[in-house]
Amino acid sequence: MRIIKDTNINFIGKRKIALTISVILIVIGIVSLIIKGPNYGVDFTGGTSLQLQFEKPVNVGEIRTILSAIGLGNSEIKEFATGNELLIRLQQQDTMEDVSEKVLGELTNQLTDNKFELRSKETVGPRIGSELRRDAIKAILISLVLILLYISWRFEFKFAVGAVVALFHDVLITLGIFSLFDLEISLAVVAAFLTIIGYSLNDTIVVFDRIRENLKVMRREEYINIFNRSINQTLSRTLLTSLTTFVVIIILFFFGGEVIHIFSFALVIGIIVGTYSSIFIASPVVVEWYLRSEFKKGKSGASR
């Protein structure tokens, strides 16, 4: 079976359109990040989050009233799809005393007819939060630098820049979507971001590899044609792998449970954006570079 027959789509020719779309998406994301800011989870802000499972469905308003009575009215309460599970996020307290005990005690006293079980609890000190945030950014930057070095070594610097631009693009768009939909950024989501980086890169490298090969074989061709040809040749593989990966992630998204939900959502977005960027962002950046350096050399320097 072959879904993709010998295609000859002019991907590179559409780079301006693609660029426009990407820039719009990124700008929307950045605006949202500036206005709303990223919705950091307790991992990064510090504080306590409690996941409770009740015997019967609960009323969020009722919980809020109970929390307000003990001066914790500004806590964030989120209901899970199942209806009898709740996530309560308590702000960082100045005092060292354990507020979660107070909350649990109060809930037990007030909701006598609806017992609950503590499913999970996370308490992160404020300093740890900022430390983790710094570590996360550091991790993403370090991996980008490593990638830049590796691709420069295996390919050329131009390719490395193309790949890293595409990765920035992926992370920015995913981050923007997270901010836009108010999704919580936890440690697991950062792990998802790094996975997206790895995945998107995987895709990009496959295309680059073909370009590298074709540059040797098709010496007389125009750059645009070589790049287009390479993308088309690897298109069926790109789509196939993206499809299989996408399928398993979608399954994880739907059946993996609450804990892994946002993590797999980040991956879903990342795979779509990553596949798109390896075709429409990474290669065009390299092509553009080739064309410009050629222009500078006055067309004669078609040498690589």
Next chain:
Amino acid sequence: MERQSRSLLYRLILIAGLFLLASWQLYPSFNLSRLIQKQEVNFSRAQAIANVRIKDIKDALLEGNLESTILKALKDSSDDKDAREIAKKIVELDDKISKNEKRAIKRGLDLQGGTFLVYEVDFVHYLSNPNVAKNPDTQLQQLLEEIDYEAKHQDLDFFDVLQPKFEEKGVPLTRYFGKKGESDRKIISNLRDESENAIDRALQVLRNRIDQFGVSEPSITKQGSRRIVVELAGILDVNRAKSVIGKTAQLEFKLLRDAEYTRSILMRIDQVVKQRRYGTLDSTALAEVMAPDTTKKDSSEIEEKVRDEKEVDLDELFGSTPETEDMGEGDTSLSVDKEMFEENPFLAMLGNVGNMIAAPKQNMKAIDIILNYPETKEIIPDESEFLWASKPERYGDKDWYRLYFVKKTAEITGDYIEDANVNIAGEASSSSMTGAGAAEVLLELNSRGAKDFARITGANVGKYLAIVLDNKVSSAPQIRERIPNGRSSITGMRDINEAKDLVVVLRAGALPARLESIEERTVGPSLGRDSIQKGQYSALIGLLIVIIFMVIYYKLSGLVADLALVLNIVFVMAILAAAHATLTLPGVAGIILTIGMAVDANVLIFERTREEIRSGKTIRVAIDSGYGRAFTTILDANVTTLLTALVLYQFGTGPIQGFAVTLSIGIIASMFTAIVVTRFVFDFVTNRWEVKKLSI
């Protein structure tokens, strides 16, 4: 041809060998669930025979006295031959289970339920303790706090900040640390060693405590220069565990200052508060209060007198200062003596319980703030300090805490404890187990401690001796006579469990420094079970879909890729088991992601082979160049993914590292299965039969 078949044979041996090795590694993991099921059956049989709760059986198993527990429960009422037999069976199976467990894939805390705690050693507390610093005073305390703040907020090493800070403030290090004339460098390096040592001791103390607490396979590790990570699997009562772990358990016996002296200090503090309120110091008022007090010397009278109380808002006392805002919402009101508040704002916040000074709970924070005023600190002599009681007492409609004024240096410390035991006072009323003061902890000092104790009690008959645990006074009995045998007791436990926990920490010894809890992650057992179930479920569906898809798309070749995929998962699990790595929920996600990505290598190879076939090459050559050309692509693509996984590992804690590990193992294993294993199958088939058309 000869060489070709020999190479095939070698490859077959390699693959089959690895597969056998993997199966051998995985066997305990599979076996384990079967054994655990069998054990459950044994448990319920034991329950039926001896009428013991399963929880008790498990506890007895941990403590190693199962047989006696079961026999005791029987009370000779039924056949003890059965009981002996089932006890023996359970113990044997338990042995087998723990042997298998050692070789099985370990489940992370998020999958089996448990708690992950991070503590930071409080260097300020450690370095200002008289065992480490010479004559520590408030100036040292302040300096250390500043250093700590800077180190934490700028992510610097505490000791790197220490020396420059002292220099900046013009305080020679030798005033507090090291010997006279010692160089700063030497002192700092000694302090560093000492604190390193202290953390190692703290680890040991924690290990002892947790061992006594009976948690299976706890993990206690040092992280960085001043952190300790404690991981407890499958624990139910996290709060109790936390109170046992986090307690410094520094036991000290301190002499109380006499009442007259205490009163004079309190009155001077009162003037400070008044001055702050009105802005001026009323000297006549001061003279008045400094004079011997005649109006209310009989303290017992005050106790009986009903306090005429009123509630005032904090702002009324402090004005709107940053301090009041720090105190958060909720309780901002104080309970004060109505008559006294205008004239003696501080004393009005206090009252008497028995013959001791005390304050209602709601006033404690305000009083702490007042006691920390710089002016107040000047009034309180360096060798004395105020300490709160550990427990409240109920008078009227309020909980009162006593406030003790004690000599700062301890007469005796907990280092001299020989043994500690729980005693239930007043056994007569059995239902009073939960009543206050029902349980006490009996202390026995070693010979040196007993000698000191005898000397001190002998020299201070009539005075009060406060028993201080972690800077909270648990009681302050009057010394009636010399106590020669080194026996004393701590009273005021809430219940028997608290007394038991205290015994655990006292026996294990005090922590050399206070630990501050900075991170806690707890997963309940039910969530862990759900996560495993859902993870397995998703993995199976995902695997099935990918397998079917590959067969549809690549026909028989797809089947070969599927074989590689399944083998890949077997290898990943086997490597996890062999490395005794911990499988976390993100780790499961990593495996699932690998399922999707593992076929990538085969997709690359097959697409390439198809291209070669289309360009008219023979099957053999097409396969050859398909593999050959796809190889560099696969390598480059996988190396970059490995790079990010490596960074992920470096950056992450527990669960995320688990993800990085499974992802990396998955990538490496997939390179082997997708390239070596599938290639073998293709070579084997084309070598055996004359293949005209490749099913691809």
